Amino acid sequence: MIDFMAEIAMTVFKPARRTCYVMRWSDPTTHQRREKTTGKAGKRDALKVAAELARQIYAGEHRDKMDWDAFSEKYLSEQLSRRSAGTRQAWRTVRYWLGQFREPRWLSDITTAYVAEWQVFIGGKMASTTAGGYSARLRAAMRWAAEQELIAKAPVIHCRGGSTARARGITGEELDRMLDATGRLRPRDWQAWQRFLRGLWESGFRIGELRRISWDRDAEITFDLSNTYPVVTFAAGSHKARRVHVQVVTPEFWQLCCETPETDRHGLVFFLDNGKGEQISLKRICRRISDIGREARVITNAETGKWASAHDFRRAFARRIKAKVPREEVKKWTRHQQDQTLDTYYLQLDAQELAARLWEESSQAAMRTH
Numbered sequence: 426m427i428d429f430m431a432e433i434a435m436t437v438f439k440p441a442r443r444t445c446y447v448m449r450w451s452d453p454t455t456h457q458r459r460e461k462t463t464g465k466a467g468k469r470d471a472l473k474v475a476a477e478l479a480r481q482i483y484a485g486e487h488r489d490k491m492d493w494d495a496f497s498e499k500y501l502s503e504q505l506s507r508r509s510a511g512t513r514q515a516w517r518t519v520r521y522w523l524g525q526f527r528e529p530r531w532l533s534d535i536t537t538a539y540v541a542e543w544q545v546f547i548g549g550k551m552a553s554t555t556a557g558g559y560s561a562r563l564r565a566a567m568r569w570a571a572e573q574e575l576i577a578k579a580p581v582i583h584c585r586g587g588s589t590a591r592a593r594g595i596t597g598e599e600l601d602r603m604l605d606a607t608g609r610l611r612p613r614d615w616q617a618w619q620r621f622l623r624g625l626w627e628s629g630f631r632i633g634e635l636r637r638i639s640w641d642r643d644a645e646i647t648f649d650l651s652n653t654y655p656v657v658t659f660a661a662g663s664h665k666a667r668r669v670h671v672q673v674v675t676p677e678f679w680q681l682c683c684e685t686p687e688t689d690r691h692g693l694v695f696f697l698d699n700g701k702g703e704q705i706s707l708k709r710i711c712r713r714i715s716d717i718g719r720e721a722r723v724i725t726n727a728e729t730g731k732w733a734s735a736h737d738f739r740r741a742f743a744r745r746i747k748a749k750v751p752r753e754e755v756k757k758w759t760r761h762q763q764d765q766t767l768d769t770y771y772l773q774l775d776a777q778e779l780a781a782r783l784w785e786e787s788s789q790a791a792m793r794t795h
Contacts, residue, residue, distance in 0.1 A: 429479035437475045446471030491532040494715050537580040560584040592725035594741030598724045606721035627678040629742030632735040640690040
């Protein structure tokens with residue numbers, strides 16, 4: 426026979442100047458000591474109440490309300506501690522927007538109805554893709570809470586993002602305009618910025634990856650020149666999917682890198698000085714590139730008036746590479762596991778591209794008839 430009170434480390438005692446006995450036990454989920462009155466003045470009745478509570482806790486039937494802030498910190502320290510700094514910051518942002526809507530007091534306050542109202546609220550504050558991403562992060566947190574038996578069942582959370590890309594990739598002519606604009610905005614270090622933009626154009630790397638590529642062999646993102654063709658290797662901590670990865674590069678990108686003399690091939694490959702001899706931050710690079718897009722008058726979303734930004738270079742690369750390699754290889758270049766991501770954000774044919782193809786075919790058919 427199982428001694429439930431012993432398994433839960435349940436004790437019963439009567440504090441001084443108290444009428445009823447109190448139960449004290451160790452919460453198997455949070456590992457914190459908990460106390461609760463039995464509501465009974467007699468010791469025998471109090472022991473019966475404690476034994477029943479211990480049985481419920483042991484069977485997973487009893488769940489006291491968990492404080493929302495306590496859960497948030499528990500999720501951050503136990504589940505997200507192995508994830509990237511960006512992922513941890515994203516969870517803090519989700520908490521911020523929950524607070525802006527209606528700060529939950531208990532974990533159990535996050536219900537399906539609550540989330541649906543919250544999604545309507547944030548839907549009016551940000552792009553649908555951003556709201557969908559925040560919803561997905563909240564869903565992951567609540568599913569983890571259910572796995573840890575902090576709640577009986579995770580709420581239903583739909584993560585509807587945008588069905589179209591937020592912007593298109595830039596064209597070669599627009600790249601030239603942005604390179605020219607760089608000289609006007611960055612008169613002192615325009616060459617380094619032009620080289621960085623060309624690196625984005627030729628590589629398809631994410632901006633955070635390009636700024637960290639190093640010539641040093643012990644760096645998290647570096648070149649491997651041990652075989653016939655150069656490749657870029659990612660340590661697990663530096664890759665978005667948190668795994669070791671080897672990425673092929675285009676000949677044009679490698680030629681751009683090799684503009685650096687061999688005697689100077691150490692440290693970061695694409696270095697942008699922040700004025701203190703250090704690499705400029707990711708956020709500042711993103712802002713500077715957006716400034717360059719604005720100066721060059723390059724708009725990549727006519728509906729929203731969005732100026733060209735760093736990620737539009739990655740979209741442009743995917744559109745160019747698709748004409749050279751099969752679809753499955755495009756996924757390897759862009760490192761996307763889901764076809765939907767590839768189709769929605771990178772490989773959509775815009776109206777002008779489709780029109781050009783149809784007009785060219787029609788013109789060729791007309792010439793053959795004559």
